[in-house]
């Protein structure tokens with residue numbers, strides 16, 4: 001079966017034609033970008049040095065991932081947690097539903113778990129009679145909107161307007177429609193509080209796993225994470241095997257990077273470090289803690305040309321700054337992770353042939369590479385994926401023939417110059433004297449959404465030859 005990510009081009013076309021979505025995206029476009037710029041400017045140290053430190057921590061972990069996982073497992077077990085491993089989404093579902101059934105759980109409150117999205121966990125829980133309730137406000141909005149998937153890893157309802165959310169709340173809560181944001185959040189809080197108090201199980205992700213203490217660090221802005229992880233008697237953490245950091249001190253370094261890069265905050269509203277089960281005399285906390293460490297394609301990246309991607313700390317900066325994401329939104333990417341990080345991760349996790357368009361859903365402008373707090377060379381990884389597609393014969397026949405013809409021509413400079421002149425003449429003919437081409441003759445797709453600039457002045461070859469003649473720099 002083809003994954004939804006297969007159809008990026010079709011989805012992107014639909015999103016461009018969706019006027020309401022375009023209005024919502026335009027309003028939200030600069031929010032996180034401006035906030036990050038201000039936070040980085042206000043940082044009272046060398047932010048580039050901080051990025052290097054973050055990269056170093058993540059690289060050191062990946063060099064000995066198996067050893068750090070063993071350390072984490074040993075320390076977490078010593079504090080009463082049960083550490084389990086899941087190969088894939090199916091196994092996540094099997095483990096979590098099994099835990100729920102063993103503890104007689106009928107309702108689970110959830111916070112911040114992209115991995116449960118990878119696994120399709122909500123459907124699996126529902127199938128065994130467990131009601132999953134999303135408690136991050138954005139996730140909750142998406143859940144009451146017929147389980148629409150999130151469109152951003154930090155702000156799941158990023159693509160929705162306040163008016164749309166007001167309609168949803170009125171429908172789902174059966175109360176008078178409100179459009180005042182504090183009133184709306186109060187209403188959601190009242191509804192969610194009932195769920196927190198009646199749930200038998202809490203399910204959360206984990207931003208980082210701290211090997212030296214066997215702890216799980218959870219970074220949230222709404223406080224619901226604390227309710228999910230401390231009120232129910234059973235807590236299940238689902239997180240990727242790559243989320244390990246060696247020491248608490250390393251967490252401090254990464255916490256200087258994560259909120260500044262993602263939302264432009266100096267520090268998130270809540271940073272919880274969860275260690276083991278409720279101890280004697282503790283007033284809250286779960287009696288049963290399960291930590292499920294998930295592979296789902298991650299282990300195969302260790303030692304590969306894509307290992308750098310495992311440094312990702314899921315801050316969202318790459319998508320916030322991506323001109324493609326900003327224009328089409330997250331749903332166009334068709335799977336859990338949108339933006340440049342998704343364009344790399346989705347083909348790696350779901351198969352190269354299942355996400356053919358995604359490595360091409362980027363202009364390679366390198367904005368993502370510039371803002372990534374752990375210096376993941378996203379454009380280079382996208383380029384490698386494109387190369388892999390070509391090597392695997394996955395690109396369309398016309399494209400392959402075209403590229404071969406171009407390579408043949410590029411090795412014959414005289415012929416290449418002649419061909420360039422002919423193309424320029426053809427483009428000028430299409431432009432009919434204007435400075436824009438409205439319909440690009442043999443490649444009309446290029447001008448389906450915008451005009452193409454007509455050639456201006458001389459070609460690159462002509463300019464280069466002139467500079468060499470005149471000795472201009």
Ligand code: SF4
Pocket residue numbers: 311312313314315316317318319341368371372373374375376
């Ligand atoms: S790839 Fe980099 S910028 Fe994008 S989410 Fe991951 S850490 Fe953040």
